[in-house]
Structure formats: structure tokens, C-alpha cells
Amino acid sequence: MDEIAAFRVRFPAEVVEEFLRRAAAVLETGQLIPGTNNAEFELRFAELVGAEHAVTVSSGTAALEIALRVAAVEGRPVLVPANTNYATAEAVLRAGCRPVLYDAGLYPDLAAIGAAWTPEIAAVVVVHIGGYLTPELVRIRRWCDERDVLLIEDASHAHGAAVDGRRAGTFGHLAAFSLFATKVLTTAEGGVLTTGSGVRAAAARRYRDQGKADDGLHNVVFGSAWRMSELHAALGVAQLLGFEAILTRLDRLVSRYLDGIDHPAVLVPRLPGARCSGHKFIVTTSGAAARESLRAHLRACGVQPGKGVYDVPLHRQPALRLTDQGPFAAAEHFAASHVCLPLWHGLTDNEADRVVEAVNGWRYDG
Template sequence: MVVPAARIVFDENDRAAVADAVTEILSTGALTLGPWTQRFENAFATEHGASHAVALASGTAALEVILRTVGVRGRDVVVPAVTFYATAGAVLHAGGRPVLADVDPATLALGPDTLRAALTPDTAAVVLVHIGGLITPDVDALRAICDERGIPLVEDAAHAHGSSFQGRPAGTFGLAGAFSFYPTKVTTSGEGGMIITESAELRDEARIYRDQGKGAFTANHHVREGASWRMSELNAAVGTVHLRRLKEFVETRRRVARRYDAALADLAGIEPITEPAGCRGNYYKYVALLPHGVDRARFKQALAEDHGVRLSGEVYDLPLHHQPVFADHRGGPLPVAEDVCARQICLPVHSDMTEDETDQVIEAVAAVHRRLAG
């Protein structure tokens, strides 16, 4: 049996519900910014304890729109070096300058010290990323640092659907949160993104930006430098259907993660990124650090070829300050980011993962660890 790196789960009932929705949408001809978009927004806001939600074409667009609304053009935005290109890319697209910061090795997120070290007199915003769906226990301290300086905290919650800290959902700790619905996410709309916020002003601005900067959907009256960032009704219907299973999917993933935690505790040198106290993560990714000196490529190859266990790409194998596209924003060394990016792997976690698959992964990791790190 092969355990894939990722698996997208739509069961028979999901597929039937989506098919019914598509039939409805195609029969009405309302293909964008219609009732399914509003349903998806309302359901997502309710699920995450937010007053407002705005659906967009991607998580990257969601983050860029927040930053445009904040007004980062020509100013600095602090971004952790351990994140996907899009986090800093959105800063550039919004006209800002990404300032790349080191991270806390326990959470792969910004910490109070790394944030303070990255702040400048011209910092316009701070972006906190919830890697793998885990929310740092320093989230309130990070917010306090931002509040002291009058700087908005923005959450890149692309990984964090359904995650929470001390009962508060991801996306509700700062001014706004940006979520992604790329196909591998815990819930997906195929492609798409979502902003959640308590700010009615930001909600209204986001609606303008997503529709080519138009002041109204039916008017050719442009008031912002927006773009085509609308979510289609077809994507919104898929997202609405899939969102219904979020709690079920998260519980399955958490069950797998608990078994991984127990198994990896017996393997010397492997360091899982464990769930902080007070956090309830969705385990979009299960991240572990290999022992120093172990060749990651050989480790992954042995898992795949000898045990049928395939690992996804890391989150992430190259910190942003080593990405060629950000050469002009490199700054100095960021030792923690460099270390964790060089050693991390992501074990398979699926929303319908079976006990047999979990056993196979655990046994494979133990066997390869004995051979390469024992």
C-alpha cells in the first residue's frame, strides 16, 4: 500500500451536493458574486467567530487586499522568513517592502524577540503566519507589541482553517486574517481565499478591491486600483459544501497527529513541532525536524522506495531570505530559519487517514531512522 503525500477528500455525498449546486448555478446564470459566495462568506465567518468575511480568488489576493487596505505602499512590513513566497509576495504586490524576520524554533512563527529585531521606524504592518495550522502561544504578546506602536497585526492563516488558541479561532487575533482554499488545504473551494475581520470598513474596502476597484458591482465606476480577485460561484459552492466537514476533518487529523507525537518521542534526534499549550491545531501539516547531519533527500527517498510512504514538500525547504526573488530584501543571516528549513519534513496527514496508513508511516519512519540516524 502506498501512502500518498496528500489526499483531497470529497465523498459521495459531497460530490452530489456540489453537483446539485452547479446545476442550480448554471441554470440561473449567476456565475460570480452571487448567492453562493454570500453563503460561503457567512458560513466561514460563523465557523471562525468573525463578524465579516469576504471571498476572493486566492489566499494571496486576500492577503494583498488586506495590506492594500492598511496602506503599506512605500513602507516596511515584517514577514517571517519561514513561510511561502506568497506571504512576502503579497507585500511587494501591495507596494510594501518585506522585512524578513527570524522565527521561534518551537513554533516556526514570529516570536516577541524576533519581531522586535525586525521592526523599523517605518513599519506599516506585521504578518503572523500559522505554519501547519499551529498558533503560537506568543500571539497575544505579538499583538501587544504591535498595539504599542500603532501597527496592525495581520494573520496569514492560509494553513489554519479551524485552528484556535485558548478558544479563539485563527484569523481573529489581529486586524484581519487571510485564508487559502488551494486544493490541498483542510477545506478547499478548488481555488480561492477568504478575509475575516471585525472591521466593517476593511470588509467594504475588500469588496471594492476584489472587483476591479469598482464602487459598485453594477457600475463602471472605479475608486481603487483593484483587480479581478472575485471568487466564482462554482468555487464558492464547492467551498460551502466542503466547509461542512471541517470539524470532522480536523478531528481525524488531530487523531493522526497524536499517534505521530507518541511514536516520534521514541526516536532520538527527531524533533516534532508539537502543539503548544492552549492551541488546538488543525494539523494541515505535521512538521518534524530530522537530526543534524541526516540527508533529507535520502530519508524521503528511502521512505518512498522502501516503504511506500511519500512525503510532501517541506514548509519550507528554503527560507525567504535565501529565495532569489527576495535578494534585494535579504538583510543578515537568520540562523533559526536556516536551521529549521534545512531539517524539516512533513509526515502525511489526510482528512480520512486510516489506522493502517498511520501504522505504515510510523513503522517506515522508525525503520529509516534506524538506518540513517541510528
């Protein structure tokens, strides 16, 4: 039997056709820099998320850095979860801020944010790990508003994810999505920033175009070459046209896992009222030994486990120089104990059932 891949990049035939049609038009017109495809992507993405404004950029990291620059928090400390991608803290550092880590496993929570809080903190970043939204998002936003602190969502994994019908990208003052190749919506490389503020959206557009003012002078903000090309935007629009169907397919696969996995040593995160994006399907075990045993068992059953999110928390990433922070018990436990099961829109029902069978058949007496 074929091995079940953790993830594949595949586009439905109608997406390929639409992209090729748009790409040909881009080449024929010579309009490579942001134009109609970028504009359409922004409108459709804002609609998808339910945000007032969306601004395309060159990467999720750029979207985060621009969000922080637009927030005008340079030189100040910013709260970042210990469990996230290197890029979250990297963007904070590049924006001239100091990352102060708070403890988090799968979900950021208010207790940990409150424990790391000091009055100097200028912004709080929450990360929707794997496309799962913390049920505390509305409370976290209220908490930030009460302290006049900006909430920034790193929604890099969370296209279409929602809590009580409200989608990721609308809870923070600003949000950043990645469109990197591994994401459920991708432009190969790319990102998009969402916000409810027209002023902030306009500032973000200026930042992404090397900070150019209307008269062409670079006298307003210190921006960079953070634009998205029309070819990349064309790929994004081609997917957005049928994206709800992709999300529905991912929902169905997630439900199959939720309904099927039944093992006393495998914890499955379940949140009533929440919809995850389908970027990752995450289960947790009791710790490192159990996790390695489950991963090895899955491989032996012909199931490739996915990459962790994340196996090493930020305070143990030497290049970030945050090693003096911590310890972070929740981040360490999550890093050591979680497993990502195969998930992508082309996974078949039969393959999902084989994954469930493999998980349920795991024997562990550690």
C-alpha cells in the first residue's frame, strides 16, 4: 500500500487553468508590479476573512514586520508566545522591538499573557498554531484594549479558521497571514495583512513600497521592497475563487479525524464552536517517549507524520538570542508531546480512515 504523505502541494485543474489564463494576461500586458490581480486578491481575501482591509505583501514575515511598524511600537517590548515559528520573533526584532516571551502550548491564554505583562509592553502577538484559534481571543482583545495595547494576530496558519463564526484576522488590531508554499492558501511566497483601520492599511501599503510617499519621496516611513508580484497574486486569486470548497473539504477531513480517533493515550483538541483552518491536525501524547513511539508506529503503518509546530520553542533558538528567557513549561510540554497527522485538501477519505486506524491501533504502555 502507498505511504500516506503528510502534505502535498497540488492545485485543482480549475485553479491551474485560471492561473495560466491570468499569468498569460500579466505577461502580455507587462504589468508585473501590483495591479489588478493584487487588487482583486485583496478584495477577495478581505471578504474571506471578514476584515475591512487586506494588503498583499511579499511574505508572512513581512506582513508581521509591517504590522509592527504600522503600530509604531519601535524600541518597545512586545509579547510573543514561546511556541511559534522563528519568523514571529524575527519580525519583532527586525521591527526594532524586543520580544518578551510568554508561555504557550497550542493555545495562547490570558493567564500566561498576564503573567508576562509589564506596563512597558506595547503590543501582544497571538499565534494561531496549526490554524487552531484560542477560545480566549475575544477576552484577550478586551484585555489589550483595557491596557491600550495593540493585539497582533500571527494568522500565518489560520486562513478561514473561526471561533463562533468570526474568522482569524478580525480579532486583532492588525493580523498577518503567510501564503508560503505549505499553507492552505498559497502564492508560493507571499503574505497578507488585514486590519479594520483604513489609516493602518494605507500606512501598510506605503511600507510595502519602500516607504514611498505620493510624490515619490522616501520621507514618510522606512519601508522596503515588500510588494507581491502580479504573477503571485494571480495564483492567489485563482485559488480564492474556489477556496470555500477547499475549506469545506478540509473540514470534512478534520471531522473524520475528530469522529474516528479514539485512544486513551492520544488527546485530540476539541473546541465547540471553533473551526480550524486545516493547516495541521494536531494530537498530543503524554511526552517525548510516547510521541516518538506514536511517530514510529505511524511510519510503520505507512503514515508519514507531519512536521511539528513546533519542536523547539523560541527561547531555545540560539540565533534569536532569547535564551535568557524562560523556563516555559507549557511550550516545552507541547513541543515534546504533539504529533501532526497528515492533512491537505487532496487527502482521500480512505487515507484519512487509514490514519485513524493507525492511531487507534497504537500500543503504548510507557
